[in-house]
Amino acid sequence: MAPRTHGPVPTPTWAPPSGKPPLASRLLRATWRGLPHRRHDAGWEPGLVVPAADGSPLITDHYFPRAQGDFPTLLVRSPYGRGLPWSPMYGMLFAEQGFHVVLQSCRGTGGSGGAFDLWRNEAEDGRATVSWLRDQPWFTGTLGTVGPSYLGYVQWALALDPPPELKAMVVQVGLHDPHALFHADGALRLENLLAVGAGMTYQHQGTAAFLRATLRLRRRLREVTFARPLRGAYVSALGGEVPWLDDVMTHPDADDAYWRGASLATAADRLNVPTGLITGWHDALVDQSLEQYERLRRAGCRTALLVGPWTHTSALQKGWPEVFAESLAWLRAHLCGDSSGLRPTAVRVHIGGKDAWRDLDDWPADPATTAWFPTPDGHLTRQAPTDSGPLASFRYDPADPTPSLGGPLLSHGAGPRDNSSLEARDDVLTFTGPPLTQPVDVVGPVSARLSISTDTGQADVFTRLCDVDPQGRSVNVCDGLGRTRTAGQTSSQVSVPMSATAHRFAAGHRIRWQISAGAHPRYARNPGTGESPVDATTFTPVRVTLHADSALTLAHGSGPA
Numbered sequence: 001m002a003p004r005t006h007g008p009v010p011t012p013t014w015a016p017p018s019g020k021p022p023l024a025s026r027l028l029r030a031t032w033r034g035l036p037h038r039r040h041d042a043g044w045e046p047g048l049v050v051p052a053a054d055g056s057p058l059i060t061d062h063y064f065p066r067a068q069g070d071f072p073t074l075l076v077r078s079p080y081g082r083g084l085p086w087s088p089m090y091g092m093l094f095a096e097q098g099f100h101v102v103l104q105s106c107r108g109t110g111g112s113g114g115a116f117d118l119w120r121n122e123a124e125d126g127r128a129t130v131s132w133l134r135d136q137p138w139f140t141g142t143l144g145t146v147g148p149s150y151l152g153y154v155q156w157a158l159a160l161d162p163p164p165e166l167k168a169m170v171v172q173v174g175l176h177d178p179h180a181l182f183h184a185d186g187a188l189r190l191e192n193l194l195a196v197g198a199g200m201t202y203q204h205q206g207t208a209a210f211l212r213a214t215l216r217l218r219r220r221l222r223e224v225t226f227a228r229p230l231r232g233a234y235v236s237a238l239g240g241e242v243p244w245l246d247d248v249m250t251h252p253d254a255d256d257a258y259w260r261g262a263s264l265a266t267a268a269d270r271l272n273v274p275t276g277l278i279t280g281w282h283d284a285l286v287d288q289s290l291e292q293y294e295r296l297r298r299a300g301c302r303t304a305l306l307v308g309p310w311t312h313t314s315a316l317q318k319g320w321p322e323v324f325a326e327s328l329a330w331l332r333a334h335l336c337g338d339s340s341g342l343r344p345t346a347v348r349v350h351i352g353g354k355d356a357w358r359d360l361d362d363w364p365a366d367p368a369t370t371a372w373f374p375t376p377d378g379h380l381t382r383q384a385p386t387d388s389g390p391l392a393s394f395r396y397d398p399a400d401p402t403p404s405l406g407g408p409l410l411s412h413g414a415g416p417r418d419n420s421s422l423e424a425r426d427d428v429l430t431f432t433g434p435p436l437t438q439p440v441d442v443v444g445p446v447s448a449r450l451s452i453s454t455d456t457g458q459a460d461v462f463t464r465l466c467d468v469d470p471q472g473r474s475v476n477v478c479d480g481l482g483r484t485r486t487a488g489q490t491s492s493q494v495s496v497p498m499s500a501t502a503h504r505f506a507a508g509h510r511i512r513w514q515i516s517a518g519a520h521p522r523y524a525r526n527p528g529t530g531e532s533p534v535d536a537t538t539f540t541p542v543r544v545t546l547h548a549d550s551a552l553t554l555a556h557g558s559g560p561a
């Protein structure tokens with residue numbers, strides 16, 4: 001139970017309603033294993049109406065523990081509806097552990113009034129909900145927030161001007177910068193855009209509607225992503241126009257007035273609310289979570305970071321027992337005064353290639369790096385080059401674009417994959433180190449410095465770190481994409497952040513650097529003409545030449561002794 005703090009005092013006259021959570025939620029809840037023991041039965045008070053600042057009704061369900069006493073409250077605001085899986089995962093599970101849970105549909109979704117407008121109303125609607133909470137007889141004045149993805153974004157929105165009752169946050173695979181979700185160095189993250197479009201449009205309408213929309217998108221993905229022009233092609237796959245999606249596609253510049261106020265990164269710069277962060281190495285938002293951690297640490301805010309072997313969706317599926325336990329421990333510590341579940345270190349990361357967890361005092365653990373260099377014969381070496389001449393080249397044809405395979409996606413194809421078929425293509429370069437005589441740990445940021453020339457003056461560059469086992473199977477670890485402009489045969493240098501990792505290359509394995517000019521449909525095709533990929537109808541092949549003064553930079557511990 002939580003200690004009382006300042007705020008409205010609950011009256012003893014509140015009579016908990018007799019409603020049980022929905023049957024579908026109870027049935028799904030009964031299938032989960034590996035979760036903490038249930039402390040209470042969960043009650044349900046559905047369909048409450050919370051007035052937004054402009055009077056729009058925000059439809060809200062209240063879950064609560066069926067027990068005597070005072071309990072802290074968790075606010076969960078979602079544009080994806082209040083049914084499955086949110087009802088059992090957040091409403092029931094946390095109520096069973098001794099929390100009131102307020103599960104609310106964002107405006108324009110799940111029956112709430114007003115129109116949904118990506119990011120623009122969340123701060124005001126969050127504050128209006130807290131104002132409503134102050135009048136509830138069961139509210140003790142102790143508030144926390146929890147939730148994944150856009151449910152993390154609404155937490156950062158509330159944290160811009162945190163109410164005094166807010167004592168803890170848990171942001172799971174969470175978003176704070178919508179522009180970075182949809183764009184990378186001028187390239188459109190096409191697959192993310194379509195996945196979010198389907199999710200935002202249909203998930204709040206129920207499981208059946210969302211499943212139909214997802215299947216339709218899969219069937220028509222090739223048609224949509226190869227369309228010329230790309231603008232408007234999504235309509236057949238998403239079943240209609242999505243106004244905010246058109247706006248996102250046509251505003252690639254983060255400094256454009258359209259994106260003003262979209263990024264909530266500055267909320268972490270001045271926050272003093274204890275905030276737990278959870279992500280996965282193959283989460284489409286892992287870089288945003290790592291940035292959130294860095295900003296919170298600089299601000300002196302109490303924070304913790306858990307990074308698992310998960311994608312954006314598997315963190316809430318296969319990884320849910322760890323994610324829930326981590327979230328529960330953080331909320332109990334800061335809302336209930338029970339720190340018994342906290343780990344002694346600020347950071348816990350999963351070590352890929354070893355399938356083990358490692359506790360760290362901070363992230364990254366060590367700022368030291370090691371450079372690896374490509375050679376003309378396709379090897380990767382620690383020996384720095386003596387010149388900057390051409391090393392290898394390939395031809396990228398937008399009509400037959402280099403396909404995307406695995407990696408940090410929102411879709412079902414995310415995660416580590418065998419890259420052998422991809423690396424057999426003529427438009428993919430690989431540079432491979434020698435078999436390792438002892439394990440090599442790469443723990444921290446990964447980046448590439450590429451020296452590139454082209455015959456058209458422009459190209460995208462996709463760069464990936466892979467782990468090659470003794471049988472020759474090449475599995476992606478982390479990657480990134482950059483855009484370069486060149487003049488004639490003169491090379492230009494482009495630095496490409498490749499995210500971060502915690503990965504062990506086992507003895508006998510080899511480190512591989514993979515380079516291409518795209519990953520479609522993860523990223524929209526570069527037309528090669530300088531025209532926007534959204535409006536281009538003419539596509540020009542490009543010859544990309546890699547020069548010797550290129551380097552792959554791995555975090556400390558990346559070289560054999």
